Amino acid sequence: MSDNSEYAAKAQQTFSAERKEDIFVLILSAIAVVLVMTGVIDKDTFKSLFF
Amino acid sequence: MASGGIGVDYSLKGLPRMMPGLIVCFILGWLALQWDSSIHQWSGSFKEAGAILKDEKSGKPLLPYEAYKQEKNARYAEKREAYNAQLDAHEAERALASPADAKQLKAPDKPKKPHILQPADYAQLVEEQAIPGRLAFGKLMIELQLTYVAVLLLGGMLVRNTLGLPEILRAGTVAARPLIKPGIVILGAYYLWSNVLKVGVFGLIMVLVFVLGTAVLISLWARKAKVDDGLSGLMSAGVGVCGVSAAVAVAPVVNAKPRDFFYAIGTILLFGTLGLFTFPYIGQALGMSQPVFGAWVGTAVLNTAQLVAAASWYGHESLLTANIINIVRVSFIPLIVLWAIYFYVVKPAAAAGGSSEKIDPWQVIKDKFPIFILGFFVMVTLNELGVFTPDQRDILGKELLKIFFAVGFAGVGLNIAFDDLKKAGGTAFMIGFVAATLKAVLAAVAVIAIGTEFFSVH
Numbered sequence: 001m002s003d004n005s006e007y008a009a010k011a012q013q014t015f016s017a018e019r020k021e022d023i024f025v026l027i028l029s030a031i032a033v034v035l036v037m038t039g040v041i042d043k044d045t046f047k048s049l050f051f
Numbered sequence: 052m053a054s055g056g057i058g059v060d061y062s063l064k065g066l067p068r069m070m071p072g073l074i075v076c077f078i079l080g081w082l083a084l085q086w087d088s089s090i091h092q093w094s095g096s097f098k099e100a101g102a103i104l105k106d107e108k109s110g111k112p113l114l115p116y117e118a119y120k121q122e123k124n125a126r127y128a129e130k131r132e133a134y135n136a137q138l139d140a141h142e143a144e145r146a147l148a149s150p151a152d153a154k155q156l157k158a159p160d161k162p163k164k165p166h167i168l169q170p171a172d173y174a175q176l177v178e179e180q181a182i183p184g185r186l187a188f189g190k191l192m193i194e195l196q197l198t199y200v201a202v203l204l205l206g207g208m209l210v211r212n213t214l215g216l217p218e219i220l221r222a223g224t225v226a227a228r229p230l231i232k233p234g235i236v237i238l239g240a241y242y243l244w245s246n247v248l249k250v251g252v253f254g255l256i257m258v259l260v261f262v263l264g265t266a267v268l269i270s271l272w273a274r275k276a277k278v279d280d281g282l283s284g285l286m287s288a289g290v291g292v293c294g295v296s297a298a299v300a301v302a303p304v305v306n307a308k309p310r311d312f313f314y315a316i317g318t319i320l321l322f323g324t325l326g327l328f329t330f331p332y333i334g335q336a337l338g339m340s341q342p343v344f345g346a347w348v349g350t351a352v353l354n355t356a357q358l359v360a361a362a363s364w365y366g367h368e369s370l371l372t373a374n375i376i377n378i379v380r381v382s383f384i385p386l387i388v389l390w391a392i393y394f395y396v397v398k399p400a401a402a403a404g405g406s407s408e409k410i411d412p413w414q415v416i417k418d419k420f421p422i423f424i425l426g427f428f429v430m431v432t433l434n435e436l437g438v439f440t441p442d443q444r445d446i447l448g449k450e451l452l453k454i455f456f457a458v459g460f461a462g463v464g465l466n467i468a469f470d471d472l473k474k475a476g477g478t479a480f481m482i483g484f485v486a487a488t489l490k491a492v493l494a495a496v497a498v499i500a501i502g503t504e505f506f507s508v509h
Contacts, residue, residue, distance in 0.1 A: 018421075019422065022232070022421060023422070025232040025233050025236065025426070026422070028233045029236040032233060032237055032447070032451055033240075033430070033447065036443050036446050036447055036451070037438075041451065042442075043445070043446060045446070046453075049084070050085050051085065051089075
């Protein structure tokens, strides 16, 4: 039983890391949108990255 | 381990450990996108070169490069002028029509920019009177669907299982995989709520029938086959819904042991990896349209990263459909946890005449809901409100998305280790694998029967 409760705690910890990951994803997405809306990233940016 | 599911803690403290692997994934992502840009350029040039040679055979002389370029641009300018006139007429007609009739009026098609050969390719074409070899190579690569997605996944898997992955790169390559998720969020700029609801309704039916059906089928079958509750619970959640995310969510409920977790993940990974590399070719062989393929992988492939990769491999339209189905599917993680609570805790307790610990369903939903999909809904709403210009939509939903996906896919490819896949085994593996295969076959029949129109995102 101790194995199970340890593992349950670990799974809970992993899930909390997933929640933090989702928050990071939302922040990164918001930054991307702001950069596009303000014109810092425009339609030539992507092409300029490649030969 | 499977991608997009085990949670990466992006704290500043962990950043130095992640940096080397992240940098490698960025470099690999850039190289793959460069490859993608080149083969698309060459493939487009192949068609143009073929058209030039055909004209030449029917008596049209080959022009000097500058004259050829001018002629192409002049023809495009003419088409643009005609298009602008048609557009004005269309707008005038719309202004006079009733709102219902105005909706029925079809806008004229915008002319595509001409594909002009590069000077070196044109010179070679004129000299050899044949299509240059690299253009034919580009066309072949596109036909074989060896785009940036395939290069990153196949290349990464090859490197991981032959040369291995140095310890210093491990944390960073794992941290690169969730970078697929911001791509999923910003892709929301491409949808209107009407698209999301239309495809979402069919997605919901598919999810209810196939995804929940698989979870229930595995639970019942595994109990009959006397497989441990821990293992069968993880398998039903993982194979039914969303790979590792669902398995992690269900693990504490079913008292899973670490061994169960590895078995379940091994099975999920093995099926997902096989699906990822075979479904695009099966879809092509069955003549599936892009939206139909998107609906199929959205239902049948077992985790977010793998289904996003398979759909991107097939095409952008396929990705648009698969993304909605995936959003519906991952929203079901809390429901799967509730099912696991009922099947593995409440029902056995009631059968034994006792009572189980009281569970608050709302708390389960709140804890297990993947909140990143709220970002997707915000993006759809912003697009509905007309916040994005067409250019901004393309930058977000095509260009930036490719950068996020490329870095993420580099991480996915480098983390497909055959050693992890070997962890699948035993009766539970057989049950999980058969159920996943059955789901894939039945879902293919269903999406083909439902058809392109219901799954397409305009």
